[in-house]
Amino acid sequence: MNNKEKLLKEEILRMSGVNPVKCMRCGKCSGTCPAYDEMEYHPHQFVSMVESGDIEPLLESKSLYRCLTCFACVDRCPRNVEPAKLVEAVRLLAVRKQGANHLKPEDVAAVLDDDTPQQLLVSAFRKYAK
Amino acid sequence: MKVSYFPGCTLKNKAVMLDEYARRSAEALGVTLEEIENWQCCGGVFTTSKDEVATKLSSVRALKDAALKGQPLVTVCSACHNVIKQTNYAMLTDPEFASKVNRYMAEEPYNGETQVLHYLELLRDTVGFDAVKEKVVNSLKGKKIAAYYGCLLLRPAGVMQMDDPENPRIMEDLIRALGAEPVVFANRNECCGGYVTVESPALAARKSADVADNAKAAGADMIITACPLCRYNLIKNGSELPVVYFTELLAEALGVKEDTNE
Ligand code: SF4
Ligand code: SF4
Numbered sequence A: 001m002n003n004k005e006k007l008l009k010e011e012i013l014r015m016s017g018v019n020p021v022k023c024m025r026c027g028k029c030s031g032t033c034p035a036y037d038e039m040e041y042h043p044h045q046f047v048s049m050v051e052s053g054d055i056e057p058l059l060e061s062k063s064l065y066r067c068l069t070c071f072a073c074v075d076r077c078p079r080n081v082e083p084a085k086l087v088e089a090v091r092l093l094a095v096r097k098q099g100a101n102h103l104k105p106e107d108v109a110a111v112l113d114d115d116t117p118q119q120l121l122v123s124a125f126r127k128y129a130k
Numbered sequence B: 001m002k003v004s005y006f007p008g009c010t011l012k013n014k015a016v017m018l019d020e021y022a023r024r025s026a027e028a029l030g031v032t033l034e035e036i037e038n039w040q041c042c043g044g045v046f047t048t049s050k051d052e053v054a055t056k057l058s059s060v061r062a063l064k065d066a067a068l069k070g071q072p073l074v075t076v077c078s079a080c081h082n083v084i085k086q087t088n089y090a091m092l093t094d095p096e097f098a099s100k101v102n103r104y105m106a107e108e109p110y111n112g113e114t115q116v117l118h119y120l121e122l123l124r125d126t127v128g129f130d131a132v133k134e135k136v137v138n139s140l141k142g143k144k145i146a147a148y149y150g151c152l153l154l155r156p157a158g159v160m161q162m163d164d165p166e167n168p169r170i171m172e173d174l175i176r177a178l179g180a181e182p183v184v185f186a187n188r189n190e191c192c193g194g195y196v197t198v199e200s201p202a203l204a205a206r207k208s209a210d211v212a213d214n215a216k217a218a219g220a221d222m223i224i225t226a227c228p229l230c231r232y233n234l235i236k237n238g239s240e241l242p243v244v245y246f247t248e249l250l251a252e253a254l255g256v257k258e259d260t261n262e
Helices: A003-016 A028-032 A043-052 A072-076 A083-095 A105-111 A118-128 B016-028 B054-069 B078-093 B095-102 B119-127 B129-134 B170-177 B194-198 B201-217 B228-236 B246-254
Strands: B002-005 B032-035 B073-075 B116-118 B144-147 B181-183 B222-225 B243-245
Touching (some): A118 B194, B016 B246, B073 B078, B170 B181, B170 B246, B194 B228
Parallel strands (some): B002 B073
């Protein structure tokens, strides 16, 4: 792990409060993840890749925007690792960069219909933009 | 009795009847929902990162408002409840986070004192399902109802502490109290696709269809929910069963579905 990777890892662990060393690689988090099919890196890989400092590929991955924040991986992990918190921390680091918002106000018109609840838009902006 | 009430932005707009039926039903059960003044949107989803402070201030202000009145804070929307409850838990259990938040709070600090209740918990623990049952004037006998919990009411279970996250019963018990028959189905605590419907409509469509199809296959004739986004996703993605707010069913059973104040 080079110095940059080390700093990135430390920041993610500080933001998330997660200790990836607790993971026993059982894969249960990924097995229960409803977004599994659309993810390039799955929840258990977030855990092992953050642990090894292999974070750049995660920052670039569309997996960040497929997580539903359903907390299934949090509740069903036998070791209380809470992988969703790592996904969240990496996503925040990605969208906090200047000009890196994943959802922009001009994108919204295309997804709106007469029944779109306000909750949908505020939630999407909270997760996809800064 | 009076409780503090946080309606949330969707209940003032697209889900206005979720709110209306909740208020009318509460009155019929002897509880007044006192809307807190100047509440602001909870943000829709909780952000777990510890360095996200500003995004949680609206929830803390609502919590503090209830604390100053010495009242529990009640919400009906699953999402508002999840955000506010998780924020309160962070204020209670993470002193470093709480001290950052309290730098934004005028006068006295807030440290997680408020009891956060979902409307369903108010019915179960404060009013009592037996008392609800006694007030039923239109029994829903013969209806087969699937209670869809989704994620937000139940998880993370250690924080939400509403019910068993893998085998919940609070909505089934309510359905029984209203005279109807609950239909338990496997996907009742799985995700509808949530906000990812703007990012990957196909993913949300699959998740929602799994829920709706599973409820239908289990023999239900309607689905109830507490979440406007779950309802939206299920209907948009072709649920063959009607998807209604649990408060509508409650108002119907209590005989307050039609507004008598106008
Ligand atoms: S469920 Fe927990 S212990 Fe198992 S792989 Fe996932 S994070 Fe690791
Ligand atoms: S919170 Fe995200 S990563 Fe975890 S199970 Fe749900 S969708 Fe998958």
